[in-house]
Amino acid sequence: MAEWVYIEDIPAYEGQKIMVKGWLYNRTDKGKLQFLLVRDGTGILQCVASHKDVSPQAFADAQRVTQESSLIGTGKVRADKRAPGGYELLLDDLQIVQLAEDYPITPKEHGIAFLMAHRHLWLRSSRQHAVLRVRAEAVKAIRGWLDSHGFVNIDTPILTPSSCEDTTTLFGTDYFGEKAYLTQSGQLYNEATIGSFGKVYCFGPTFRAEKSKTRRHLMEFWMVEPEMAYVDLEGCMQVEEQFVSYIVQTVLKHCAAELETLDRDTPRLENVVPPFPRISYDEAVELLNKDGLEFRWADDFGAPHETALAEHFDRPVFVYHYPTRCKAFYMEAHPTRSEVCLSVDLLASEGYGEIIGGGQRTASYELLEQRIKEHNLPREAYEWYLDLRRYGSMPHSGFGLGLERTVAWLCGIEHIRETIAFPRLL
Numbered sequence: 169m170a171e172w173v174y175i176e177d178i179p180a181y182e183g184q185k186i187m188v189k190g191w192l193y194n195r196t197d198k199g200k201l202q203f204l205l206v207r208d209g210t211g212i213l214q215c216v217a218s219h220k221d222v223s224p225q226a227f228a229d230a231q232r233v234t235q236e237s238s239l240i241g242t243g244k245v246r247a248d249k250r251a252p253g254g255y256e257l258l259l260d261d262l263q264i265v266q267l268a269e270d271y272p273i274t275p276k277e278h279g280i281a282f283l284m285a286h287r288h289l290w291l292r293s294s295r296q297h298a299v300l301r302v303r304a305e306a307v308k309a310i311r312g313w314l315d316s317h318g319f320v321n322i323d324t325p326i327l328t329p330s331s332c333e334d335t336t337t338l339f340g341t342d343y344f345g346e347k348a349y350l351t352q353s354g355q356l357y358n359e360a361t362i363g364s365f366g367k368v369y370c371f372g373p374t375f376r377a378e379k380s381k382t383r384r385h386l387m388e389f390w391m392v393e394p395e396m397a398y399v400d401l402e403g404c405m406q407v408e409e410q411f412v413s414y415i416v417q418t419v420l421k422h423c424a425a426e427l428e429t430l431d432r433d434t435p436r437l438e439n440v441v442p443p444f445p446r447i448s449y450d451e452a453v454e455l456l457n458k459d460g461l462e463f464r465w466a467d468d469f470g471a472p473h474e475t476a477l478a479e480h481f482d483r484p485v486f487v488y489h490y491p492t493r494c495k496a497f498y499m500e501a502h503p504t505r506s507e508v509c510l511s512v513d514l515l516a517s518e519g520y521g522e523i524i525g526g527g528q529r530t531a532s533y534e535l536l537e538q539r540i541k542e543h544n545l546p547r548e549a550y551e552w553y554l555d556l557r558r559y560g561s562m563p564h565s566g567f568g569l570g571l572e573r574t575v576a577w578l579c580g581i582e583h584i585r586e587t588i589a590f591p592r593l594l
């Protein structure tokens with residue numbers, strides 16, 4: 169029996185007899201030669217069935233096999249510059265595992281509604297395959313960087329009794345007669361675990377019942393949230409720029425083929441190296457007004473504002489010191505200007521908008537208590553969080569990077585829905 173080999177490993181098998189297992193991607197009929205493009209998840213391989221090399225049954229199968237049929241081919245690996253990937257398989261046998269009839273996604277253009285309804289099949293197309301490969305590489309880079317920089321992975325609960333961000337975007341559920349919510353962020357829990365570990369991160373699914381139907385919002389998305397004791401706002405920005413540039417540079421290095429499939433303009437990404445420019449919210453408002461965009465101090469930026477701001481820079485830009493009223497209750501106050509807080513957002517380049525939100529957290533018990541009141545949060549649910557300011561409080565910071573928005577930016581794709589296998593949308 170020939171050895172089963174994945175297509176990405178084919179170059180090591182030149183001249184040998186092997187077996188590939190996959191699906192028909194495309195077929196070209198050249199009479200006595202049938203060219204089958206076979207994909208197996210790791211690559212695409214040209215398999216050639218010659219009338220003189222295979223049985224009449226196998227040749228007939230090569231002629232009738234349809235797009236997306238599952239198949240097993242055996243044959244000899246041969247280097248051929250004309251073949252995609254530089255190798256082809258000269259078949260001596262072909263077995264159809266299942267003949268797919270009338271595969272609904274054809275090379276013609278389909279509308280997005282049709283493609284989303286067939287998401288389970290659409291995932292097989294080369295662009296979707298490339299996007300999710302980039303996502304997997306980004307996840308590896310995220311974990312790799314944090315794990316090798318002293319961050320301990322502490323994952324936080326998904327079912328929670330309290331809110332971290334906006335209370336209007338909570339998904340509620342019944343928890344044995346009490347109300348529970350799907351987590352919006354693991355931040356508050358990891359402000360507790362830094363008291364034990366110093367530097368931590370959580371990485372998992374996050375839920376927001378956001379009624380905004382935009383190309384940047386999902387109801388369920390993945391967020392990685394590092395949290396660091398004794399790190400201030402500037403220290404937080406330094407970690408963010410190192411972290412983000414590492415993710416970008418690693419994807420550039422390991423996903424060249426995927427980025428090519430996606431026609432990504434890679435020089436724009438090569439630029440993403442520290443230091444990233446830093447502007448205050450005040451300066452951002454000035455820039456917007458200079459651009460002729462109407463914007464009032466104290467409002468939060470919308471997508472058009474973020475895009476306009478990013479256009480001034482050739483790499484991601486930090487915007488710090490937002491008005492206190494735009495941000496969550498836990499933001500540390502500015503030491504001399506009570507109207508702004510020690511928050512920082514990172515806006516991706518090329519108009520992809522906010523990919524990170526974070527900042528320095530309130531260290532003072534009194535201020536935190538006051539904020540909980542001002543935000544009408546139920547104090548009992550935050551008693552443990554107040555404890556963290558009673559017992560060994562210290563300056564600390566952290567941030568949350570949205571995986572899907574980051575992947576959309578890396579891939580240069582319009583809509584975030586393609587960056588997760590099965591998107592949860594409004």
Ligand code: 4AD
Pocket residue numbers: 332333352353354355376378384385386387389391393394522523524525526527566567568569570571572573
């Ligand atoms: O700015 P956000 O709301 O910050 C937090 O949740 C903090 N607790 C994080 C922290 O400091 N530990 O969300 C962080 C990031 C955003 O910048 C964005 O990339 C992503 O999460 N995000 C979303 N991504 C997709 N769909 C949504 N509905 C998103 N909401 C936020």
Ligand code: MG
Pocket residue numbers: 513522524525
């Ligand atoms: Mg935010």
